[in-house]
Amino acid sequence: MITRPILCALLGGTLATASAETVSSPDGRISADILMNGTRLSYTVSMDGTAVLGTSALGFTWNGTDVGDQVTMGEVTEESVDETFASRHGVHAQARNHYHGKRIEITHTPSGNTYILNVRAFDSGIAFRYELAQSGTKNISDESTSFSLLSGTLISSQQGKDVYESIPSSTDARRFASGTIAGPPLLGKLAGDRGYIAITESVPGPQFGNPFLTSMSAGVLKVTYPQNGDGTYGASTSGDLQTPWNVVMVGSDLNALVNSDIVESLAPAPDATVFPDGNDTEWAKPGYSSWDWMSRFPGGITAENAKLNSFWGSQLGWTYNTIDEGWGNWNGGNPWPEVKEVTDYATPLGIKTLLWTRSADLATEAQRTAFFTKLRDSGVSGFKADFFDFNSVSPAAKERVQLVESILKEAAAYHLMVNLHGVAKPMGQFRTYPNLLNFESVYGKESYPAANVTLYYPFTRFLAGPSDYTPLGLQGNLQGAQTQAFEIASVATFAGPLITIAERPDRVAESPFAPVIKGIPVWWDETKVLPQSSVGSASLMARRKGDTWYLVVMNGLSAKNYEVPLDFLTPGVTYQAEIVEDSSDELVHRTVTSGDTLSVEAASSGGYVARFTIPSTAKIDQFPFVTHFNTGRGSVYAENGEILSEESWASNLLEEPMPKILWDISSAGTLLEPKLDFTDPYEGGSSLRVSGTLDAANDLKLYDADLTVTTDSRLALSFKRGAVTDSNLQIGLEFEDASGSPIFIDVGAAENAGWNDRELSLAAYAGRTITGISLRFTSATTIADYSIKIGRLAIYHTSLTSAAPVTNLQAQNVEFISLDSFNATLQWTAAEGEISYYRIYQKNPVSGARVWLGATAGSSFDLTGASRKDAEASAVLQVVAVGTNGMASDEVETEIALPEIPSLTNPLAGTIIGTTGSFQGSGNTRDKVFDDNVTTFFDAAVSDGVWAGIDLGADGASKVIALRYYPRDSWSARMVGGVFQGANQANFSDAVTLFTIDQTPTEGTYTLVPISVDQTFRYLRYLSPNGGWGNVAEVKFYGPGTPVAPEVNGADRSEGSVILKWSTVAGADSYKVKRSMVSGGPYEVVAENLTEPVFTDSGLSPDSSYYYVVVAVSSSDGDGVDSAEVEAVDGFVAWALGNGLPETAGFDGDADGNGIKDGLEYAVPAGLQFNPPDQAQVELSADLRNDPFLTMALFHSFDLTIWSEVPSLEDVEQDGVPSGFHRVKFFDQATGDFQSRGFYRLQVSR
Secondary structure, eight states, rough: OOOOOOOOOOOEEOOBBBBBEEEEOSSSEEEEEEEETTEEEEEEETTOOOOOOEEEEOOOEETEETTBBOOOOOEEEEEEEEEEOOOOSSSSEEEEEEEEEEEEEEEETTTTEEEEEEEEEETTEEEEEEEEEESSOOEEEEOOOEEETTTTOOOEEEOSSSSSOOOOEEEEEESTTOOEEEEEEEEEEEEOOEEEEEEEOOOOOOTTOOOEEEEEETTTEEEEOOOOSSSSEEEEOOOOOEEOOEEEEEEESHHHHTTOOOHHHHHHHHHHTTTTGGGOOOOOEEEEEEEEESSSSSTOSSSHHHHHHHHHHHHHTEEEEEEEEEEHHHHHHHOOOHHHHHHHEEEEEEGGOOOOOOOOGHHHHHHHHHHHHHHHHHTTOOEEEEEEGGGGGGGTTTTHHHHHHHHHHHHHTOOOEEEEOSSSOOOOOHHHHHTEEEEESSSGGGGOOOOHHHHHGTGGGGSSSOOOOOOOOOOSHHHHHSOOOHHHHHHHHHSSEEEOEEEEEEHHHHTTTTHHHHTSSSSOEEEEEEETOOOEEEEEEEETTTTEEEEEEEEOSSSSSEEETTSSSSSTTOOEEEEEEEEESOOEEEEOOOOOOOEEEEOOOOOOOOOOEEEOOBBBBBBSSEEEOOOOSSSEEEEEEEEEEESSSGGGOOOOOOOOSTTEEESSSSSOOOEEEEESOOSSSSSEEEEEEESEEEEEEEEEEEEOOOTTTTEEEEEESSSSSSOOEEEEEEEEEEEEGOEEEEOOSSSSSEEEEEEEGGGTTTTEEEEEEEEEOOOSSEEEEEEEEEEEEEEEEOOOHEEHHHHHEEEEEEEEESSSEEEEEEEEESSSSSEEEEEEEEEOOOOOOOHHHHHESSEEEEEEEEESSSSOEEEEEEEEEEETTBOOOOOOEEEEEOOOOOOOOOOOOOEEOOOOOGGOOOOOOGGGGGGGGGGGEEEOSSSSSSSEEEEEEEEEEEOOOOOEEEEEETEEEEEEEEEEEEETTTTTTTEEEHHHHOOOOOOSOOOOEOOOOOOOBSEEEEEHHHHHHEEEEEEEOOOOOOOOOOEEEEEEETTEEEEEEEOTTOOSSEEEEEESSSTTTTOOOEEEEOOEEEEEEOOOTTTSSSSEEEEEEEEEEEEEEEEEEOOOEEEEHHHHTTTTTOOOTTTTTTTOOSSOOOOOOHHTTTTTEEOOOSSSSEEEEEESSSTTTTTEEEESSSSSSEEEOOBBBBSSSOTTOOEEEEEEEOOOOOOOOOOOOOOEEEEEOO
């Protein structure tokens, strides 16, 4: 949008046979002198009166004649323009097109032809071009334009002229050999630190290609037109013609060049007929994009993975998801239904889909119309066009430049965004086409550049406009030798309408640095390149978006320390700093002002990113307020101090409000260090850890509040000390009526080294308003290694109610990836009431343990790669609703039947056979496939037809009931299409396919596959797909064998009976139970042909000992081995002896004389819990010991004479239940007021 009016003064006049003209910038610092050097039209460029470019030639070849020689200058027209418009280069918000210009008439004396030399001087450089308007054919095949670099100028450039993907380097201008090519922008550092120049072009003109530079002699560069597809050079027309603008940026420092608006200002504004709203076009949005090319989810480029990229992108607040080459193969080559499925999923998440395509498929208008129509009809928002060098035509040729223009213009009619790859540099198109997302034109992340290579681009390539560098790697080869801080800094350095992130978005979301990464804008309001910056060595920038500033440092190959004054910050304002630095694997927090100086210690290929925000003035003003200091991500996940997942995770739903300043701590002594702890959360993924030397009281201010206390208000705190000490923890509450004088409430001593929960009544402060919440840490003596963790801080009313559970929970679209893993979609009917989100769990039915799988705000959840947790026959999935008050519902379960696990007791072995040799003689031969070592692998000497197998021998032929394989790390994609075969001919001419790998295997683990082929084989092998080179670490084939031993989960005893339970075993048809009265046997069979994993042995002597083993039996392969022996133990007797009661203690007795039956103390030591009633029901609960002989019932009476049983609930939530117990809940829904409900009696039997 133009924010200032154009101010244009035309001052015309004829200057008879003028021999020189000077064009000066508005600030008077930059000037271009147009002069005659003999008979040659020439120019020089100066800054502050000193030359920055020597006398250089002007002119071009017109119908075979150089019309820059033997010329005269004629009429001169002056003009001045000053306008601003919204910049799309991303360096700053508003571009300023401010110049003084002269249009000089030039006459070629021999031919009489005339043309205009249009020269403009900006405050950051000059630009000029040639304009022809007279009739007749005009064939412009070359330019004489040159740039005479001054002695001592150090130039930095790359030599690619087609796709601009050569590695940049620097050299003295005088050593730039004749004939050497440079693809602009070319940067020149002037001798004596006098400043910089940069040479590039803007606006290719209606018929020209994309020029480059060629070295003519020492220090002299010449504009060169690329060869066109028709074999010509330049352009030819009978109409008007303008050459591309030649641009010479000039500045005292790199900051001036990076902030130059010349390239963008020279370009035409958006065509109002195509873009009526110009740069405010609603559908043309900038943003980040996830991408599936360089860091892929298992399985590669699939529709399901496109959904995953969309989901995780939405978690990060991104705008786009780019689906690269491979989507065209979806759905058997008819991909559009699956594309529509992806966009239907992504669009509600706020994610726009971009599809990759070859530019050759957009070469004609008919092709473009067909493709753009399909994109629009499928809900796709744009595309990435690649490989503009098709048909051996340079991407810089005029045909490709014109193709780019056609693509951009025609795509706009369909409201489609465009990202251009495999193309020459941009020349101002970002201003003209708001639907242009990016140009590639760089040796970017796809080429794994070293840090020193990347450090050229902020001061070379990006001077021409944004580039789709595709930054960010957080692991492995993608990160390379660079630190994570360097990689994150690259995101903040390379601005533009689109930043495509190379790293998988889930890894970005799960990163401890995610809060900073996802806050980095794609466009900046202001950029300051700091003086420590040096091309190829260091880039330091201060960048602003709104009121937020960033300090962004990328360092080169040598470690270096930088002292950075923060004088770019607003004076008088305290900022919260969040810092990513090489020396820390988590965010560092501190407060700073404009008067501070930061010491940046950058490692080799290291970096630094600091975000400076003005602390929020928001207050906690709603009950309940609960925080676990949870950032919404972590490397583990916990609930109530119990770890329920050890997988990295991220979820915006679980992100909680943090204190406005991290961290505001004060003390008269040594300051303790508060920080987030991601290793030991109480709830979610992080807790607050405060540690250091405690030698005086430390006050940690946490939250501003506006909470009015009532009589039922309560405060809860969960904390953990590294060691129980005599230190004191207090909660500070500041009240509105006593500002500045907080009340400190003692929490009390820690009872143990684990998590301690405290709940305190605030009834004494009813009617007062809390305005501040803090913590105080004190000790009577100095503690040198003090440490405490805060896992929960809550203020709430006791009237909170649990959320309602979900209904109609189902598992749909179940797809087994392997024997032990599956994909599925859980769907349910939303719980009634105000629900914040839903927690998803997988319960192990064998051990009872739960694993947290994630959270969602919707009524469905995609399970991707869920797996068997033990030997269970079914996967048990649970959903728990969490209300807006933080209270959870009871869990609701559904099951997915899992495939039977084959017995793996008989791995087959034989003589190793297969393709001989290894890649480049590395020694990674076929025998590595069968060496029981997953760190070794087969990497063949050839790419196709590679295989490795075993010969079982003439008498060793066997059936195969299962196989397992382990991919080579980082090369699992090369196993897709691989085949496992069995044969009885050595050449596999009778090969039978056992299994085909149809998607990328999961790395770091074995994939187990059951085989049901009813045939014996002598020869077994893995046949790698063509192009696979082997690339497998381990393969195992299994033949039939006896079942493995079951795992017995205890033998519970009561008087003359014993109950045994055990895990099921794959391949077992039934089970035997054997018993002995002596440990170690001999055993007698007491039960057989059991089909369920449970047995009750009765009629036993109460005075004898009994020992048991269980055997799995296969009808085809016989008895398996004995399980581990278990002793029958009477749980009550063991408890009584462990609590010091006499051997004569009985279940119905009271051996300790405390008035409570021993059986009750054993069965329900916590007693019956009574929760406050409402008008409809009374809730009671008891935690019952896990003893299969125990039964419990609750009875109600109004008069102590007539008793009626109260029903118990099923599927009761077990959160917080002590180990070895399970919770039973009762709801009495008797009518009438609570006062009339009478009495309750709990009955426990054994």
